[in-house]
Amino acid sequence: MKRKFLIILGVSLGNFWVYQLFANNILMGLLLTSESILLFLTALPERSKKIQVAVFIILTGLSLYLLAISFNKEIFYISDYEKIVQKNRGEYFGAELGKIYGNKAGIFYFDKFRPVVSKISGNFASNLDFEKYFLSKNPEEGRYPVFLLPLFILGLVRLIIVYQKTSVIYFLLALIVSSLVSISGKMGPMLLFPFFNLCIALGALNIWRKWQKDI
């Protein structure tokens, strides 16, 4: 257990991202590091219910904080350029769809609902861009050194195989909240930090076990 704890602690503190988070807000840095450790503990066979509850309490607190300070107002804001695009598209839809577009429900769907969904899915996609986490060419944006990528993939595959419910639910909730916040801000996808640490640590643990078996 001690060895496992050291692995997750090493992963949580051995990256560039955690120092960016600490620099931005010490309390957030501490909470996210603790969350990483707790989430890792829930993925171990000797997990307890209390730890699982603690993970989701911290996640709720972090989510509320993040939404309060970094909610992406652009989701509902339509820029001048977007207005022009929307106007043109309205004409195309009108010409091709006729009454399907030219009624209240159609106009609401195409002019209001679709653009909002498109922006949220854009944010959602951006959070899934692993290149941003491991292969960033800008050192200030770099989050993890590239050599951790194979460990991350290994850990992710492990999670997919064993289907660890708490980790999957954590990932989905963190992803949903992150889709609603400004991705360009430094706090951006911070809720995913514990999940990334978890995958890397699981990958490292896997390799450690294999290595121990071999010797």
Added chain:
Amino acid sequence: MEKMAKRHLVILLLVLFVAAFLRFYNLGSIPAGLHGDAASQGYNAFSLLNSSKDRFGEPFPVLFRSLGSYQPPIYTYLTTIPVSIFGNTPMAARFISAFSGILLSLITFLFFRAFFPSKPGLALFGGALVAIAPWSVFFSRLAVEANLALVIFASSILLYWRSLKNPSLFITACLLLGLSTHAYYSERLLAVLFLPLYLLIFRKFWLHQKRWAILGLVIFILTQVPHFSMVTSGAYIRRFDQVSGSGMDNYLVYYSLPNLFFDSDSNLGRTMPGLSVFYGWMVVPLIFGIRELVLGKVTKEAGKILGLLLILTPIPAALTGDLFYPLRVLDFLWVLTLIIAIGLYSIYAYLKVNTAKIGLVVILALYSIFSLYISYFILFKYEKAENYGYAYVKLAEKLKGYKDKEVIIDSARDLGIGVRMAYLTRFDPRNIQEQLRPQMKTSYYNSSVNSDEVYILGNITVKPIRWGEVCRENVLFVGDQAALSDKEIKEHKLKFEFEIKDLSGKTALLGYKTQPEEKCK
């Protein structure tokens, strides 16, 4: 192979009908226009039909010299069939690609039936996913050789699998794999990577079937003879010279989830407005599909072939300088579609209630086709018309009323205008051959290929505008707003004749006639 149940046959026919509908519905008018590369293939096919030579007067080329590069030959040779049936239309130029898209759906079905004979439902899922996948519909409706190459490549993979039970099929598999290298550039590299690795993986089997293995390899090498004859000319690597430039980043971008499922882009090599290469929802079955593969729920051999393809297929595109260029990785996108199908089928099988199963299939199918209709058949049609030369199709019609004038169409910013106009006006290929052959600055097969040919199509000349010609009587200049700017119009005292707008309403082409009596008095 087991006899198919009647119910499955009906569903398969429905899947193929959907595939055909999504590929052939308004194929002549969406994409609106005709891309230069498509026109080149169409006109070369027209030229072959009429003279057994391409537009440069080369008899039965091994590679088709075109617009500063070379086009692989099979697509053009096959296009002689639709051009002879439907004439010189945009639809005829795209026909082979669209037909390939339907065939791919069928081959995917057969592929799964061969891989997983106990799961006929999975085969239907595979065929259906290819039928509606945005990447497949998008590229099937463009005259791209890559789509034809994919069908040939996929057929060869199916036969490589079947050859593990019936080794004589190895010969046909090698023949098809060899042919695929004449259909598109990616397959040239992919084939030589795949074949030795396949033999290595299944070496135990093939060491006992040496006779068939050697025969197959000989057949494959024979199919490469035309390439060998090109190697010293420089034509073989001309395209690679144009696009080369690689890095690990270029390889990894093909595994990026945003690139595959969420980002949409406007370039020809990518996708349609508002939709990515795959539908966003497909990310979930992909994860389940990977899980099935990793857990070994698909057979070990099938897993090995899929895994090998998953690693190999992005390599040719990764060696080019472009970041994420779906056109060059259609084989990879097909492999991902197979994994998505496996994942979706596992979710489907997990559901216990029939209503939930049917509901899942119906909702996903309707949502996908609706998204595709909005993104492709409406937004792409209007917003990307300028990328496909819609205005030149209109111009070809308009110029029928200007037979008494000398028309000069500016070609400074679009290399494909000359061949596009020649194709659309069915201009005599022998006449074009006499014009173009002397304009080649190097031999037909060469590492250096000029693309500045002037086309004279009766009263129409396609070349960059030279303002020295404004003092000639009865000349009509046609060009975009950059060629015929307000400044040039004023300075050369040109008189407005017509304007051609894109589908989006933007001015695409302008026609102005000379007034030598005003300008040159």
